[in-house]
Amino acid sequence: MSSSRFSPALQASDLNDFIAPSQDCIVSLNKNSAASRLPIKKKQVVVSTKPPEESVKISLKDCLACSGCITSAETVMLEKQSLDDFVTRINSGKTVIVSVSPQSRASLAAFFGLSQSQVFRKLTALFKSMGVKAVYDTSSSRDLALIEACNEFISRYKLSQLSSDKEVGTSLPVLSSACPGWICYAEKTLGSYILPYISSVKSPQQVIGAAIKHHMVEKLGLKPYDVYHVTVMPCYDKKLEAVRGDFVFSVEEKEVTEVDSVLTTGEVLDLIQSKSVDFKTMEESPLDRLLTNVDDGGHLYGVSGGSGGYAETIFRYAARALFNREIEGPLDFKILRNSDFREVTLEVEGRPVLKFALCYGFRNLQNIVRKVKMGKCEYQFIEVMACPSGCLNGGGQIKPAKGQSPKDLIQQLEGVYMQDVSVSNPFDNPIAKRLYDDWLVQPGSDNAKRYLHTQYHPVVKSVTSQLQNW
Structure with missing residues (x-):
């Protein structure tokens, strides 16, 4: 797997602790011995100590938390996030559940010339023919994440108005x-000065993982460790997210991961093409409604915005909750230095009271970080995505067809994304309402914070690693 498939933020030169394979691992994995130098050459890396049976494996999780070596996404253990492992888990008798992102559906829809709805039903049929128990939709978990993000923003906005000294953790943006x-870029490069500004709400991938492993398993009559949960995502970085230690918990002394494996859109296309079926003409299957945004008529629904619609949803909610302004129609996002940096403003009595931004791509991201660090950021909320053009342009998406430019493909994906999907308000989602009633209580509750929020950890560079990077 080439590191170029990851987002630009993860290819930055100062994130070389898992980008460019060259140097040796200098971190001791055995507390009772000196550090062993470990050549980073193979996908599975083993450090041998004496006696041999005490050998230790380095996992992707270890490398993400470490600043002591230079490895590569290609050299780290990603064999647990592959098509082969996916098929093996199904054949092993595990209860396999797949959650599909709307961005991946859009990419497949554009490739096959189908609608999102058709792709989703055909994927459901394909996965179930292989032995998958259920296929869900991360649009449902995105609505949960958006509700929590709206609640969090209002709380932090009000706290910032009361705080004269901009207390860490409550200040805007x-x-x-x-x-x-x-x-990952923020934790490894920017450190403690930027992390308090980042929303604590989990991503839709991890929200649906939490919902399945902490709550839905009971309804299915299963134990969390009996379920193998796979997501289909537009981005290779999601593989890194899934192995974060914050998303692992224990049940009956067994380690359980909220998301066990991530397949990219391109990998699912490989799976489809490996089957002796014509995907365009294959039969469709009814959608699993338990965690899927589909109404009684079988129509998909969700928020607009190919990267999750965070800025738009929170802006509309804040305008209503804070200033009693109901915004009708599309928001007027103004393009600034480029199409990946846009802003929208709410004025009340001629005075700007809310100012949000979309910030996509590493170059724009660096400019925003610089302003935040200097205390000169004029925005209250910023939707940040590492990839130019956002999630629809993720590194795991299907590549442009021969003769098609990347720009043309993005325009095609933007057209397909909401083609047969009704725009809806997350707060009206019956799935979200049911999960709050049965499990989470209400937005911002203790249960919601426990299961739908997370925390971030600055990675401190060791002296040795800094010397090695000279």
Whole structure:
């Protein structure tokens, strides 16, 4: 797997602790011995100590939390996030559940010339023919994440108005947290000065993982460790997100991961093409409604916005909750230095009271970070995505057809994305309402914070790693 498939933020030169394979691992994995130098050459890396049976494996999780070596996405253990492992888990008798992102559906729809609804039903049929128990929709978990993000923004906005000294953790702007490339970059490079500004709400991938492993398993009569949960995502960075230690818990002394594996859109296309079926003409299956945004008539619904609609949803909610302004029609996002940096403003009596921004791509991201660090950021909320053009342009998406430019493909994906999907308000989602009633209580509750929120950890560079990077 080439590191170029990851987002630009994860290819930055100062994130070389898992980008460019060259140097040796200098971190001791055995507390009782000196550090062993470990050549980073193979996908599975083993450090041998004496006696041999005490050998230790380095996992992707270890490398994400470490600043002591230079490895590569290609050299780290990603064999647990592959098509082969997916098929093996199904054949092993595990209860496999798949959650599909709307961005991946759009990419497949554009490739096959189908609608999102057709793609979703055909994917459901394909996965179930292989032995998958249920296929869900991360649009449902995105609505939960948006509700929590709206509640969080209002709380932090009000606290910032009361705080004269801009207390850490309550000050604005709020920076969105759905992009794992941005989060990893912030933790490894920006450190403690930027992390308090990042929203604590989990991404839709991890929200649906929490819903399935902490709550839905009971309705299915299963134990969390009996379920193998796979997501289909537009982004390789999501593989990194899934292995974060914050998203692992224990049940009956067994380690359980909210999301066990991530397949990219391109990998699912490989799966489809490996089957002796014509995907365009294959039969469709009814959608699993338990965690899927589909109404009684079988129509999909969700928010607009190919990267989750965070800025738009929170802006509308804040305008109503804080200033009693109901915004009708599309928001007027103004393009600034480029199409990946846009802003929208709410004025009350001629005075700007809310100012939000969309910030996509590493170059724009660096400019925003610089302003936040200097205390000169004029925005209250920023939707941050590491990839130019956002999630529809994720590194795991299907590549442009021969003769098609990347720009043309993005325009095609933007057209397909909401083609047969009704725009809806997350607060009206019956799935979200049911999950709050049965499990979470209400937005911002203790249960919601326990299961739908997370925390971030600055990675401190060791002296040794800094010397090695000279």
